[in-house]
């Protein structure tokens with residue numbers, strides 16, 4: 001991980017780089033900040049910069065053997081601790097080492113991902129992850145060896161607030177009497193829940209939420225969003241890149257929903273049974289939850305278009321694609337059919353919930369709404 005892959009945080013990156021240049025790297029540091037601010041990628045970029053043996057200016061060189069290993073997170077002097085728990089695919093009471101392959105691909109995929117993303121990545125279902133005593137023992141052992149390739153051995157403890165009390169106390173011993181040439185980088189979103197004795201042993205590194213301008217630039221350059229989309233998502237994400245990613249996916253979901261909704265309404269309106277059955281087949285292949293989400297989306301579109309039709313743009317919550325679709329669609333939503341259209345979608349939603357045959361429910365809805373739109 002390079003510093004130049006981190007979104008924003010220019011001042012903090014500069015400080016971290018300077019501490020390495022000055023040889024003032026504190027042996028235990030606590031990177032703390034809200035979800036999606038980038039504490040984990042920053043800590044990894046910092047660790048790589050410390051371990052880089054090549055020509056480095058304000059970022060790691062990317063060429064030396066250390067950097068090459070960091071690019072796959074397989075450097076022998078880099079150790080990770082993170083919350084885990086029992087999952088069907090692993091032995092009972094697993095440790096971090098049992099999840100190393102998953103952890104590496106998870107972080108390489110998206111170093112900004114959240115704790116919940118990690119839980120669903122390893123299929124933890126509804127359980128919570130934990131950092132147990134044995135992790136502190138294992139790291140004590142690993143750090144007791146001499147470093148393999150770089151000057152320092154570095155341990156990154158992600159979501160360190162998930163350490164239970166015995167694990168924290170064991171770690172505290174290590175922080176109090178650290179093995180030679182070791183660096184501990186603890187990461188936390190809620191540092192106040194850490195053991196105060198652990199917290200006070202660490203040099204605090206505050207990772208603030210990402211500045212709006214930086215987040216907006218990242219959305220444009222990394223995700224090819226246009227000005228309007230990146231503005232909306234920046235406003236809603238509030239400096240949280242993880243949240244921004246969620247919003248982008250939601251937007252994509254809504255994009256395909258709009259397409260299905262358009263076809264659904266058009267088929268009903270034009271009494272085109274052949275196209276209608278195709279749309280219904282598409283919907284029928286989805287889970288009931290997705291079918292309900294589609295119907296709720298339909299309700300939103302009808303509501304928003306009614307508002308639009310009555311010329312009150314203040315209340316409109318449509319994205320640019322929906323806006324375009326609504327120019328014509330809104331002319332079909334009238335005082336005379338609004339209540340009935342809403343009733344029909346609500347009724348279909350209830351029927352789907354009650355496990356009625358979706359195909360019949362949706363065909364019935366399509367024919368009825370078509371009739372209402374033609375009025």
Ligand SMILES: [Zn+2]
Nearest residue numbers: 052061064067
């Ligand atoms: Zn390097």
